[in-house]
Amino acid sequence: MKLYSNPDRSDWSEILKRPTQTVGDIEATVNEVFNAVAKNGDQAIADYTSKFDGVCLENPIVSAQEIEAAKTEVSESLKNAIALAKRNIEAFHSAQKTDKVTVDTMPGVTCWQEKRPIQKVGLYIPGGTAPLFSTVLMLAVPAQIARCKEIVLCSPPNKEGHIAPEILYAANLCGVTKIIKVGGIQAIAGLTFGTKSIPQVYKIFGPGNQFVTVAKQIATKYGVAIDMPAGPSELLVMADTTANVAFVASDLLSQAEHGSDSQVILVTTCQEFAKAVSEEVQEQLAVLPRKEMAEQAIANSKTIVVDANTTAIDLINAYGPEHFIVATADNDFFVNEISNAGSVFIGDYTPESAGDYASGTNHTLPTNGFSKAYSGVNLDSFQKSMTFQNISKEGIQNIGKTIELMAEAEGLQAHKNAVTLRLKELEK
Amino acid sequence: MKLYSNPDRSDWSEILKRPTQTVGDIEATVNEVFNAVAKNGDQAIADYTSKFDGVCLENPIVSAQEIEAAKTEVSESLKNAIALAKRNIEAFHSAQKTDKVTVDTMPGVTCWQEKRPIQKVGLYIPGGTAPLFSTVLMLAVPAQIARCKEIVLCSPPNKEGHIAPEILYAANLCGVTKIIKVGGIQAIAGLTFGTKSIPQVYKIFGPGNQFVTVAKQIATKYGVAIDMPAGPSELLVMADTTANVAFVASDLLSQAEHGSDSQVILVTTCQEFAKAVSEEVQEQLAVLPRKEMAEQAIANSKTIVVDANTTAIDLINAYGPEHFIVATADNDFFVNEISNAGSVFIGDYTPESAGDYASGTNHTLPTNGFSKAYSGVNLDSFQKSMTFQNISKEGIQNIGKTIELMAEAEGLQAHKNAVTLRLKELEK
Numbered sequence: 063m064k065l066y067s068n069p070d071r072s073d074w075s076e077i078l079k080r081p082t083q084t085v086g087d088i089e090a091t092v093n094e095v096f097n098a099v100a101k102n103g104d105q106a107i108a109d110y111t112s113k114f115d116g117v118c119l120e121n122p123i124v125s126a127q128e129i130e131a132a133k134t135e136v137s138e139s140l141k142n143a144i145a146l147a148k149r150n151i152e153a154f155h156s157a158q159k160t161d162k163v164t165v166d167t168m169p170g171v172t173c174w175q176e177k178r179p180i181q182k183v184g185l186y187i188p189g190g191t192a193p194l195f196s197t198v199l200m201l202a203v204p205a206q207i208a209r210c211k212e213i214v215l216c217s218p219p220n221k222e223g224h225i226a227p228e229i230l231y232a233a234n235l236c237g238v239t240k241i242i243k244v245g246g247i248q249a250i251a252g253l254t255f256g257t258k259s260i261p262q263v264y265k266i267f268g269p270g271n272q273f274v275t276v277a278k279q280i281a282t283k284y285g286v287a288i289d290m291p292a293g294p295s296e297l298l299v300m301a302d303t304t305a306n307v308a309f310v311a312s313d314l315l316s317q318a319e320h321g322s323d324s325q326v327i328l329v330t331t332c333q334e335f336a337k338a339v340s341e342e343v344q345e346q347l348a349v350l351p352r353k354e355m356a357e358q359a360i361a362n363s364k365t366i367v368v369d370a371n372t373t374a375i376d377l378i379n380a381y382g383p384e385h386f387i388v389a390t391a392d393n394d395f396f397v398n399e400i401s402n403a404g405s406v407f408i409g410d411y412t413p414e415s416a417g418d419y420a421s422g423t424n425h426t427l428p429t430n431g432f433s434k435a436y437s438g439v440n441l442d443s444f445q446k447s448m449t450f451q452n453i454s455k456e457g458i459q460n461i462g463k464t465i466e467l468m469a470e471a472e473g474l475q476a477h478k479n480a481v482t483l484r485l486k487e488l489e490k
Numbered sequence: 491m492k493l494y495s496n497p498d499r500s501d502w503s504e505i506l507k508r509p510t511q512t513v514g515d516i517e518a519t520v521n522e523v524f525n526a527v528a529k530n531g532d533q534a535i536a537d538y539t540s541k542f543d544g545v546c547l548e549n550p551i552v553s554a555q556e557i558e559a560a561k562t563e564v565s566e567s568l569k570n571a572i573a574l575a576k577r578n579i580e581a582f583h584s585a586q587k588t589d590k591v592t593v594d595t596m597p598g599v600t601c602w603q604e605k606r607p608i609q610k611v612g613l614y615i616p617g618g619t620a621p622l623f624s625t626v627l628m629l630a631v632p633a634q635i636a637r638c639k640e641i642v643l644c645s646p647p648n649k650e651g652h653i654a655p656e657i658l659y660a661a662n663l664c665g666v667t668k669i670i671k672v673g674g675i676q677a678i679a680g681l682t683f684g685t686k687s688i689p690q691v692y693k694i695f696g697p698g699n700q701f702v703t704v705a706k707q708i709a710t711k712y713g714v715a716i717d718m719p720a721g722p723s724e725l726l727v728m729a730d731t732t733a734n735v736a737f738v739a740s741d742l743l744s745q746a747e748h749g750s751d752s753q754v755i756l757v758t759t760c761q762e763f764a765k766a767v768s769e770e771v772q773e774q775l776a777v778l779p780r781k782e783m784a785e786q787a788i789a790n791s792k793t794i795v796v797d798a799n800t801t802a803i804d805l806i807n808a809y810g811p812e813h814f815i816v817a818t819a820d821n822d823f824f825v826n827e828i829s830n831a832g833s834v835f836i837g838d839y840t841p842e843s844a845g846d847y848a849s850g851t852n853h854t855l856p857t858n859g860f861s862k863a864y865s866g867v868n869l870d871s872f873q874k875s876m877t878f879q880n881i882s883k884e885g886i887q888n889i890g891k892t893i894e895l896m897a898e899a900e901g902l903q904a905h906k907n908a909v910t911l912r913l914k915e916l917e918k
Contacts (some may be wrong), residue, residue, distance in 0.1 A: 132911070141897040150595035152891075157593045158603060167578035169852035173603045175586060175851075180863050181807075181829055192901035228899060246491070264862040282719070291710070312908040319904040351903050379609075397878065402608055405877045406611035412881040413908040419896040420889055422595035423603075423877040435608050435715035436690040437875040447865040449833045449851040450825065451841040461578075461848055467571040468847040472655060473620035475779050476747040480740040480841040 063326075063340045067333060067367045078381045080293065080430055083418030088276045092247050096280060099251035104258050110248040114264065117223045122259050124225065124241035125480075129234045132227035134155065138216065144232055147420040154422030155204045158430055158441035167313075171456025175419050177445040180287075182212040182261060184253035185238070186268030186278075189218035194269075196427055200424050200439065201267045202236035208444035209386075213238045214261050216253065218245020247272075250277035254286050263365060265289070267426070291441055293430030296325035297414055298383035298403075300374055300396060301339070303332050305389035311342035313387055313413055315356055322358035327381070328365040329374050329410060336365045375399045382433040385414045402434045456482050491752075491768050491788060495761060495795045499804075504808045505792065508721065508753060508790035508858055516704045520675050524708060527679035538676040543617075550687050552653065552669035557662045558750050560655035563589040567757075572660060574850035576627055582850030583632045586869035599887025603871040609687060609917040612667070612681035614696035614706075615644035621654030622697075624846065628853050629695045630664035636872035641666045642689050644681065646673020666756055667674065674698075678705035682714050693717070695854070695867065715868055721858030724810035725842055726831075728802055728824060729767070733762050734838050735818035739770035741815055741841055742791065743784055750786035753857075755809070756793045757802050764793045803827045813842045830862045859902045886912050 065332055066077055098106040104122075112118050136144075159178035163482075164174040185201040187194055198215070205213045215238045217225045223241055233241050236341070244252055256262025265287040266278055279286045301414060303309050310328070317326050330336050343360060350356055368374045375396060378386065382402035390396065393408050404427030405417055417423045426439035454459070462485045470476035493506055526534040532550075540546050545615045564572075565658070570851050593601040615622055615630040643666045645653050653671055663830055672680060677688075683688025693715040694706055705889070706716045725745035729738050738756065758764050771788060778784055796802045803824060806814065810830035818824065821836050828834060832855030833845050854867035862875045862912050881889070890913045897905035 065675065140895055140899050143892040143899075145897060146892045150599070150601075153595050154591075154593050154601050154603075157591045158589060159635065163582075163700075165582050166849060167581050171578070171849050173578075173582050173850045175582075178829055180687065182502065182862075188555075192899075194895055194900060196900060212726060285719075287860070291713075303831055308911055309908070309915075312904065312911050315900070315904040316908045319902060343785075346907065350891075350907075352901075356904060401606055403729065405875060406879070407876065408717075408880040409882075409884055411912055412879055413893075413912065414601070415893050415897055415905040415908045416881055416886070416889060417877070418893075418905060420892045421599050421879050421881065422523045422593060422601045423879055428500070428874075431713060432715070433874065433876075434610075435643045435874060438877060440875050441875075442870065442875070444862065446829060446856075446863060447604055447868050447870070448828075449845070449866060449868075451834070451840055451849050451851055452504060452836040453844055453849065454837075455839055458841075458844070459729070461844060463575075463881075464571040464574045464848045465841075465843050466570055468575060468624055469843060471568050471571075471620075472622060472624060474744070474747060476743040476774075477843040477846060478738070479795040480744045480779075480843045481734055483740050484839055484841065487737075 063328065063343065063363045064338060064365070065365045067300055068369055069366065074377055074380055077366065080182045080195050081323065085395050088272055092273065092280050094137050095247040096254070099248055099257065100255045100396055106243055107211065107248050107252055107257060107260070110246070111219065112191065113243060114246050114362050115218050115221050116221050119219060119223055119243055122243045124211060124230060124243060128168040129230050131228035135227035136231045137259055140228070144199070144235065150420055150422035151199055151203045152207065155207050155441045157280060166471060168457065168460045170454035171451070171461055173449065173451045175447050175449050177442070177447050179209045180210070180265050181210065181444055182263040183210045183214070183444060184263035184266045185213065185215045186266060186274060187215060187217040187229055188270050188274070189220065190309055194230040195228040195232040196419050196425065197269060198229055198232035199236060200426055202233060202238050204439065204441050206341065206443045208235040208441055210444055212240070212261055212263070212463060214240045214242065214253065214263055216242045216244050218250035219243040222353065229417045231408060245276040247273050250274060250281055254281045254284050289426060289443060291430070295320045296384040296429055297387065298327040298329060298378060298381060298385070299387040300329045300378060300390060301335065302330060302390040303335050305392045307338045309410055310339050314343055315346055315350065316413065316415055317385070318356040318359035318363065319352040322355055324359040324381055326359055326363035327383070330365070331370065331374065340365065369458050382431040384427045384433065387414060403431045404428045404438045407455045455488055459488060491756065491771065491791045491793045493764060493793045493795070496797055497794065500916055501675065502808055505794065509751065510559055514661050516700055519823035520701065520705050520708050523675040524679045524682070527685065528654040528683045535643060535672055535676050535680055535685060535688070538674070539647070540671060542674050544649050545647050547647060547651050547671055550671045552658060556611040560658035563655035564659045566674050572623065572627070572663065576631060576663065578848055578850035579631045581636065581871045583635050594886045596885065598880070598882040599889055601874050601877065601879045603877050605875050607637045607639070607873055608693050609638065610691040611638045611642070611872060612694045613641065614677060614694060614702060615643060615645040615649065615657055615696055616698050616702070618898045621656040623656040623660040625696060626660035627664060628659055629770040630661060630666050631700070632867065632869050633872045634665040636869055638872055640689055640691065642681065642691055643669045644672050647671040665687040675701050675705040678702060678709055682709045684711050687864065698909060717854060717871060718856055718860060718864050719858070722753060723748045724857055725815065726755040726757060726806060726809060726813070727815040728757045728806060728818060729763065730758060730818040731763050732819045735766045735770050737838055738767050738817065739774050741780065743774055744773055744841065744843055745813070746784040746787035747778060747780040747917070750783055752787040754787055754791035755811070757805060758795055759802065760849065761796065764795055764876045768793065791910055812855045812857045812861065815842060832856045832861045832866045883916055887916060
């Protein structure tokens with residue numbers, strides 16, 4: 063871990079800089095796939111699945127039989143774990159429901175705000191060596207609570223043409239309405255334009271590699287919303303001498319194992335503590351199965367020693383970490399003062415893993431400093447707020463003059479006229 | 491108005507198609523300005539202001555003296571109208587505040603969600619012939635309620651180097667912290683990168699012409715959030731024979747006067763009513779000062795006659811209008827069944843103008859069918875929701891096994907290890 067001791071504030075932005083991703087080359091590929099899928103629909107999808115995933119599928123839609131089979135392939139202990147995580151995620155996201163907000167802003171002028179579900183959503187679950195069924199829970203559970211009508215899940219098939227049983231099991235458990243064996247750019251293109259097999263959706267959620275990330279950005283050009291722009295996962299740990307060295311090291315490593323581009327930062331007020339963590343990281347690292355990946359991320363990681371908690375919080379807010387663990391003698395200070403973070407983990411016994419899997423909070427969070435402006439995925443991500451207003455005859459008489467004056471001052475005579483006509487009608 | 495009588499459902503998407511905007515040419519210009527501002531800061535800003543706005547400014551920052559002067563230039567009657575509108579907007583947006591959502595998902599596992607302000611926001615207010623001070627209210631009032639720390643407003647100067655007094659007056663009234671005389675692409679670039687004069691912000695709000703719209707899209711590539719993608723303004727009126735022909739015509743025209751690209755649609759269950767509205771539109775149109783603009787929009791507008799309210803609501807939801815006026819014998823039906831609309835205006839005495847100016851709801855709304863996935867601007871637009879969790883020793887013992895099992899099933903050993911270490915410590 064690279065150590066910075068009391069760096070000057072003017073150097074912060076350089077130290078905290080994330081590696082920039084070049085998307086130029088990828089964009090051309092993404093546009094090509096999008097054009098092909100827009101034009102040739104399912105045929106293009108099948109061609110790309112054959113090309114990129116190395117498998118020819120007769121039918122990309124997961125059948126009821128496949129889902130039944132998946133149920134028998136997942137162990138009882140994992141089923142129980144999934145059930146518990148689902149229950150916690152449900153409890154936390156259900157609690158986020160809000161009532162209609164109604165205000166009579168003036169007598170006869172009733173305004174209200176209501177949240178209504180996004181009717182059609184697409185969830186993308188990456189393939190790869192490990193089945194990310196936890197992300198199925200994180201996306202499908204709130205979609206179901208929000209009452210989205212169509213919840214479409216896309217995930218790439220393996221060489222045998224299958225999706226991992228854990229993913230099918232979790233998707234079926236959480237009310238996904240359609241599961242399709244399609245991945246990468248072609249999945250996002252399918253959800254954007256719709257094909258015979260893939261329904262067109264209004265918003266696309268979920269993680270993915272660089273190709274999927276760029277495809278989601280391109281999808282927004284076609285009027286589809288996305289959960290948030292994505293970058294490599296990040297963890298910042300703020301710890302002082304009261305923290306447990308082994309715990310801190312294990313948390314840093316749990317982030318590092320995500321991949322060599324993972325961002326891992328330790329901020330501390332004590333140089334000795336920083337050294338102890340660094341040594342402990344090397345020890346724990348030695349026995350990890352994903353050692354090589356984690357090693358690269360740790361090599362790029364940073365330890366920043368600062369003089370005081372007040373300096374630390376300024377630095378952390380300047381960075382805006384996706385995950386923020388705080389293990390200090392004054393956690394309340396950090397909880398109160400943190401402005402920019404995706405999710406905050408407080409105290410020695412709150413590892414990031416808890417939020418990644420089972421505590422109930424969502425693990426789809428803003429990376430790349432986006433926590434300065436973006437929320438993590440939550441119930442509202444699957445709804446949109448709409449406003450309503452109902453003005454009575456009395457109401458328009460109370461507010462009409464004001465509207466007329468303002469419309470006139472903005473030079474919008476027809477806006478004024480819509481009120482004037484109504485006021486005149488009432489004078490009759 | 492073009493009349494469609496009971497069109498087949500298969501033709502809806504063609505009839506409801508919005509004109510596509512070509513942004514290709516504009517993007518090159520936007521990128522050029524962005525690069526120049528990123529490199530040369532205020533000097534580039536000054537050059538573009540000279541080039542595009544035709545004025546050389548010594549200092550683009552609006553002074554306290556200019557704000558004082560503006561106060562004397564706005565009439566007392568307009569000040570009173572602004573005060574009333576502001577009060578209503580405040581009342582409606584303050585009511586949208588939500589409490590911390592706290593759930594103990596298991597004994598010892600406490601999770602909560604809190605909304606915190608976006609620290610730095612930029613508000614863009616277009617220039618042009620009429621001063622859009624109403625948009626200042628719509629953006630600055632919720633920013634202030636959300637407690638955003640820096641609220642920066644940019645608006646282009648006129649040839650004399652001034653911003654309209656109505657805009658300065660409203661901005662000052664609503665707690666804007668800095669007002670800068672800069673418009674167009676260079677304003678958005680300045681807010682994106684920051685210059686000596688223009689603070690870098692985390693999120694940019696506000697309407698604008700095609701250049702501003704594309705500039706906001708490009709800004710997101712540099713990590714800045716935006717309120718929403720924008721397109722030409724839209725109104726769909728659903729009316730039956732119980733509606734007032736003159737009122738409906740005046741509402742259609744109030745939308746049409748926004749510009750020749752405004753989208754105006756009337757849906758009705760009665761062909762005779764459609765004809766009556768069309769005739770009334772022509773009569774009212776004749777005396778409008780912005781007649782030419784409105785005429786073009788009306789020429790492109792559509793009247794769709796359908797057989798029943800149930801057909802109408804399907805069509806309206808397929809379109810997803812920005813503004814939706816409903817004046818029928820069964821307004822409740824439409825209010826209950828509308829899934830996709832930015833803001834809904836109910837009954838004969840609720841013109842769109844009310845929401846545009848003074849009733850309290852926000853007038854920054856999703857166009858171009860984005861109401862299917864996007865909310866209009868509301869209090870949450872100026873906040874992000876963050877999650878927090880605090881797990882006790884008892885808590886990790888309750889939830890630890892589940893996390894271990896799930897992490898292992900996803901092949902993430904270090905995630906598991908972060909829990910295992912803690913559980914072992916507690917067994918000591």
